Amino acid sequence: xxxxxxxxxxxxxxxxxxxxxxxxxxxxxxxxxxxxxxxxxxxxxxxxxxxxxxxxxxxxxxxxxxxxxxxxxxxxxxxxxxxxxxxxxxxxxxxxxxxxxxxxxxxxxxxxxxxxxxxxxxxxxxxxxxxxxxxxxxxx
Amino acid sequence: xxxxxxxxxxxxxxxxxxxxxxxxxxxxxxxxxxxxxxxxxxxxxxxxxxxxxxxxxxxxxxxxxxxxxxxxxxxxxxxxxxxxxxxxxxxxxxxxxxxxxxxxxxxxxxxxxxxxxxxxxxxxxxxxxxxxxxxxxxxxxxxxxxxxxxxxxxxxxxxxxxxxxxxxxxxxxxxxxxxxxxxxxxxxxxxxxxxxxxxxxxxxxxxxxxxxxxxxxxxxxxxxxxxxxxxxxxxxxxxxxxxxxxxxxxxxxxxxxxxxxxxxxxxxxxxxxxxxxxxxxxxxxxxxxxxxxxxxxxxxxxxxxxxxxxxxxxxxxxxxxxxxxxxxxxxxxxxxxxxxxxxxxxxxxxxxxxxxxxxxxxxxxxxxxxxxxxxxxxxxxxxxxxxxxxxxxxxxxxxxxxxxxxxxxxxxxxxxxxxxxxxxxxxxxxxx
Numbered sequence: 001x002x003x004x005x006x007x008x009x010x011x012x013x014x015x016x017x018x019x020x021x022x023x024x025x026x027x028x029x030x031x032x033x034x035x036x037x038x039x040x041x042x043x044x045x046x047x048x049x050x051x052x053x054x055x056x057x058x059x060x061x062x063x064x065x066x067x068x069x070x071x072x073x074x075x076x077x078x079x080x081x082x083x084x085x086x087x088x089x090x091x092x093x094x095x096x097x098x099x100x101x102x103x104x105x106x107x108x109x110x111x112x113x114x115x116x117x118x119x120x121x122x123x124x125x126x127x128x129x130x131x132x133x134x135x136x137x138x139x140x
Numbered sequence: 141x142x143x144x145x146x147x148x149x150x151x152x153x154x155x156x157x158x159x160x161x162x163x164x165x166x167x168x169x170x171x172x173x174x175x176x177x178x179x180x181x182x183x184x185x186x187x188x189x190x191x192x193x194x195x196x197x198x199x200x201x202x203x204x205x206x207x208x209x210x211x212x213x214x215x216x217x218x219x220x221x222x223x224x225x226x227x228x229x230x231x232x233x234x235x236x237x238x239x240x241x242x243x244x245x246x247x248x249x250x251x252x253x254x255x256x257x258x259x260x261x262x263x264x265x266x267x268x269x270x271x272x273x274x275x276x277x278x279x280x281x282x283x284x285x286x287x288x289x290x291x292x293x294x295x296x297x298x299x300x301x302x303x304x305x306x307x308x309x310x311x312x313x314x315x316x317x318x319x320x321x322x323x324x325x326x327x328x329x330x331x332x333x334x335x336x337x338x339x340x341x342x343x344x345x346x347x348x349x350x351x352x353x354x355x356x357x358x359x360x361x362x363x364x365x366x367x368x369x370x371x372x373x374x375x376x377x378x379x380x381x382x383x384x385x386x387x388x389x390x391x392x393x394x395x396x397x398x399x400x401x402x403x404x405x406x407x408x409x410x411x412x413x414x415x416x417x418x419x420x421x422x423x424x425x426x427x428x429x430x431x432x433x434x435x436x437x438x439x440x441x442x443x444x445x446x447x448x449x450x451x452x453x454x455x456x457x458x459x460x461x462x463x464x465x466x467x468x469x470x471x472x473x474x475x476x477x478x479x480x481x482x483x484x485x486x487x488x489x490x491x492x493x494x495x496x497x498x499x500x501x502x503x504x505x506x507x508x509x510x511x512x513x514x515x516x517x518x519x520x521x522x523x524x525x526x527x528x529x530x531x532x533x534x535x536x537x538x539x540x541x542x543x544x545x546x547x548x549x550x551x552x553x554x555x556x557x558x559x560x561x562x563x564x565x566x567x568x569x570x571x572x
Contacts, residue, residue, distance in 0.1 A: 041451045043365035050242040099182040102244035104363040104416055106451040107180065 235289030292342025
């Protein structure tokens, strides 16, 4: 039995999982809105992505907090550390992206679109690591 | 905002804006201003006025002139009009109903509001009277109220025109009146949806047949979408009799004050140009306005300098854009213009006075004063000369912000100050 438990590297609190997935969805929404604005020049997409980014930052901040708490509660440090650092990187990139989106009209492009792509990719990796760390490898 | 908050924001802004811009402004006056490359850091440069009371201080005027507050405790005075008997009408109000569309609007709105008066706009016209000509305006009375952010004022014969933020109105006026004799009559509706730039500047043609109305853009640079800009950023010519209008000039981002040149009858305007392209872009300007002319906004500035923030672009419009006559400098926020008269003294006899509300989008603030642009043969000639200064003190505190300027034919400049809610009157010590 003890062998099986050791293989659980760490567990992600359900709240943390919800926050993490939520911020990914918001950043993804911002990215899709950016693409729509870049292609159409229709300003409403730019407004949407500005708010989606703001939402991603708020939810992402709570996910980051949860991650930091998990870091101190976990016996296994390597996975949570990578996860927290990635989340931090997503948050900082997202914040810069939000500032870029605060530029007027098309001044937010193409930098805003590029930053949104990077933020979504990093958020995906963070979520992957968070969930992969829970698997009991070798148990199956 | 407390001092620490302010310092933190200022420091952050400077840090993130990258290129330090605390240098003296370059020579950016006249017909051929230097236009540097566009720049914008992660945050726009922002230095917001920190209001303070005048106390015992007064604005600074040239030697041989005197400045006096002739009315205080007004409710956001913007433009003034000197009536034939010397009475002064003051338009008071605060307009605009632009919704906050982005997080930026929420944050910037909060910060910028720190640099303006907290008083509620009066939505009225106040009349000031100096019955015995001693320079003290002992009568202060409400001429008309229930208006909607009145701004532009013009008198043609016995008709007083008032440009509310949503309509051009007229009152019957007879000399000596201290109260309007009735409700105003609407001449025409004016574009008022959103009203990001809400002020409606007004001037009457020399023959009184037409009224010119300045209608500002609905955004800095189309960030509220192109459809919000229908009938915006232009000057209307309105037929005084019928209320019919046509676009007299377009591409004029925010024509905040209009004046008809004595003698020539030409229409002149001061125009506020776009922000967030750097400390020395884009120059606000003073220009004669050509009938049917296109002045660039939003696709280009100062002629053919393309602004890629406005999409889709329009190369044909850019090619047709007129270069304005005279740069007043970037971000000075010119909100008032008035042609001078010999009664203002020899040095200030030929030219225009320009009221500069002062910058926000510049780490080294500019404006916050009234300047005189000398003219020669009907055109600007030479750099602006400071006429009223001291609104922004050396201590970094701002005690007033000039808006409308009006020349009193008896030899005085009337300056509306919408921060300290004061009307200033500047006179020559030697009677002309």
